[in-house]
Amino acid sequence: MSGLQSALMSRIGSYSVGVTDVLILFVAFLAFSILRRRTRGKLPPGPPGVPILGNLLDFPAEYPPDAYLDMSRKYGDVISLTVFGQTFIVLNSATAAIDILEKRSANYSDRPPSIVIEMTGWNWALVLKRYGERWRRVRREIWQQFHPNALGKHRATQLTESRRFLRRLYKDYGVVDLPMQTMELFSATNLTIVHGLPQKDMSRHFIHDLIASEEGFAEVFGPSTFIVELFPWLRHLPSWFPGMGWQKKVSGWTQESDALRDDPWIAAKNAMARGELKPSILTALMEGVSQLEGKEAETEEVIVKEITSSIYGAGTDTGAATLYSFFCAMLIHPEVQKRAQAELDAVVGPDRLPEYSDRSSLPYINAIVKEVLRWHNVSPLGASHYAMEEDEYRGWRIPKGSIITANIWGILHDPDVYPEPSVFRPERYYKDGKVVTDGLDPATIVFGFGRRICPGRYFGEDSLFINISSVLHVFDLLPALDKSGKPIPVVAKKTSGALSLLEPFEYRIKPRSETALALIPDDL
Numbered sequence: 001m002s003g004l005q006s007a008l009m010s011r012i013g014s015y016s017v018g019v020t021d022v023l024i025l026f027v028a029f030l031a032f033s034i035l036r037r038r039t040r041g042k043l044p045p046g047p048p049g050v051p052i053l054g055n056l057l058d059f060p061a062e063y064p065p066d067a068y069l070d071m072s073r074k075y076g077d078v079i080s081l082t083v084f085g086q087t088f089i090v091l092n093s094a095t096a097a098i099d100i101l102e103k104r105s106a107n108y109s110d111r112p113p114s115i116v117i118e119m120t121g122w123n124w125a126l127v128l129k130r131y132g133e134r135w136r137r138v139r140r141e142i143w144q145q146f147h148p149n150a151l152g153k154h155r156a157t158q159l160t161e162s163r164r165f166l167r168r169l170y171k172d173y174g175v176v177d178l179p180m181q182t183m184e185l186f187s188a189t190n191l192t193i194v195h196g197l198p199q200k201d202m203s204r205h206f207i208h209d210l211i212a213s214e215e216g217f218a219e220v221f222g223p224s225t226f227i228v229e230l231f232p233w234l235r236h237l238p239s240w241f242p243g244m245g246w247q248k249k250v251s252g253w254t255q256e257s258d259a260l261r262d263d264p265w266i267a268a269k270n271a272m273a274r275g276e277l278k279p280s281i282l283t284a285l286m287e288g289v290s291q292l293e294g295k296e297a298e299t300e301e302v303i304v305k306e307i308t309s310s311i312y313g314a315g316t317d318t319g320a321a322t323l324y325s326f327f328c329a330m331l332i333h334p335e336v337q338k339r340a341q342a343e344l345d346a347v348v349g350p351d352r353l354p355e356y357s358d359r360s361s362l363p364y365i366n367a368i369v370k371e372v373l374r375w376h377n378v379s380p381l382g383a384s385h386y387a388m389e390e391d392e393y394r395g396w397r398i399p400k401g402s403i404i405t406a407n408i409w410g411i412l413h414d415p416d417v418y419p420e421p422s423v424f425r426p427e428r429y430y431k432d433g434k435v436v437t438d439g440l441d442p443a444t445i446v447f448g449f450g451r452r453i454c455p456g457r458y459f460g461e462d463s464l465f466i467n468i469s470s471v472l473h474v475f476d477l478l479p480a481l482d483k484s485g486k487p488i489p490v491v492a493k494k495t496s497g498a499l500s501l502l503e504p505f506e507y508r509i510k511p512r513s514e515t516a517l518a519l520i521p522d523d524l
Helices: 019-038 064-075 094-102 115-120 133-146 148-171 178-195 204-220 223-230 232-236 245-273 281-289 294-332 334-347 356-361 363-375 408-412 457-474
Strands: 078-083 086-091 391-393 396-398 403-406 475-478 508-511
Touching: 064 078, 064 086, 064 408, 086 094, 094 391, 094 403, 115 223, 115 232, 115 245, 133 148, 133 294, 148 178, 148 457, 148 475, 148 508, 178 204, 178 245, 178 281, 178 294, 178 457, 204 245, 204 294, 223 232, 245 281, 245 294, 281 294, 294 334, 294 363, 294 457, 294 475, 334 363, 334 457, 356 363, 356 457, 363 457, 457 475
Parallel strands: 086 403
Antiparallel strands: 078 086, 391 396, 475 508
16 A cells, blocks of 8 residues: 555644643653753754754645755755654665665564554554564565566456556546546456456445545544654543544544455455355465364454455555556657657557567667656655664664655655656666666665565556556547647646645547557457
């Protein structure tokens, strides 16, 4: 739920409710903490902060990744901020992120403890699960399903859903809801591969569950709940107490979490009872459960539910949002679209749709995939890591319990690494007819680091390749026209939050030719 990750720092800059009442109780504690820190090693540089509040007022309220990148130009690529004794460290370069989160992953593979995650039940999700044996078990099972040698068994489903997506784009032309259609594409792909649902059981109900959970998740890590993470005993205060209004919403947040986890599972169990469930990751895992009895079987079934729900939640919203950003990029940069279509015409030809076997012969399409991942990465701060033990980096102290966040957006939009970073330019990775990553490959950054790297990253790139190549082979993506027939300019406006989406834009989708249109099958 790489889009639904616990980027605490991305949401706390606007906190203001009820702070004064709580702070009065902790002045002595904070003074002691400040004195104690001064007797130990120095933290990485950062804004100086103010007495008592520390750096609370330095956390940016609007799109933190850009603000952190700006801070790094003054303080360096590793910056620290402290609030009420809690240290936050932001990594603004690939070098620092790899050094700390990858090369020292044994110490930084945990997630920050979270009272709110515990209260709302979100700890079933792999991306939020604390480091330990249960996390290792769930991640291992997911990796076995999506490592490079396992991708072949999923490609028939990916192709089928990609073709259905093309058909919907054409049949709904003029009224197509592109954000919903991209969600439907990735939802159907994942519900088939993961849960084995038959086509008739595909429902937008599951998508609405996912969207509701995203909105609830944003509130879970919103400013009004941040204070309870620092002072857990606040969870026991009555909801009428100043700043405790978030408690009234916990029940709703919990229901949203439960629905995302349980509804596809229940649909799969019902299809299984009817004898209509397709072979899938769920059916493969449940074969092992069927050999068990009693408490052991119950425990294993819960683990299977966590595995399947984590895949669906993490792979649907992020994949859909990334593909949506591709459409935006093509409208802003039509020259990229034309060059890609020329490659497709030369390699694939007019008589068929692209296949996975074409991938090695379509280097410019592969370069587009990389640039889509870089240009608008939908999880701009990734998921925060947690220092399990005290550490030292470049002479700076990283206290035990520090919350470490890689500024993925900042790294991938650093003009010193990617000149003109706001420009969509696949040529960054394309040279002499080949994909070349002499510089920084976005795929090594956008999917996370170390033991916490996304286990479905190769599957995600696979999905982007087949859908991008198929859409460009069949359609021209064009700006919408105003009343006078002039193109309406498209601007990529990103939202702020743990999951960053592009705001809606207007567009036209036009078949390249009748021949291209005839390639879309009607019998799927």
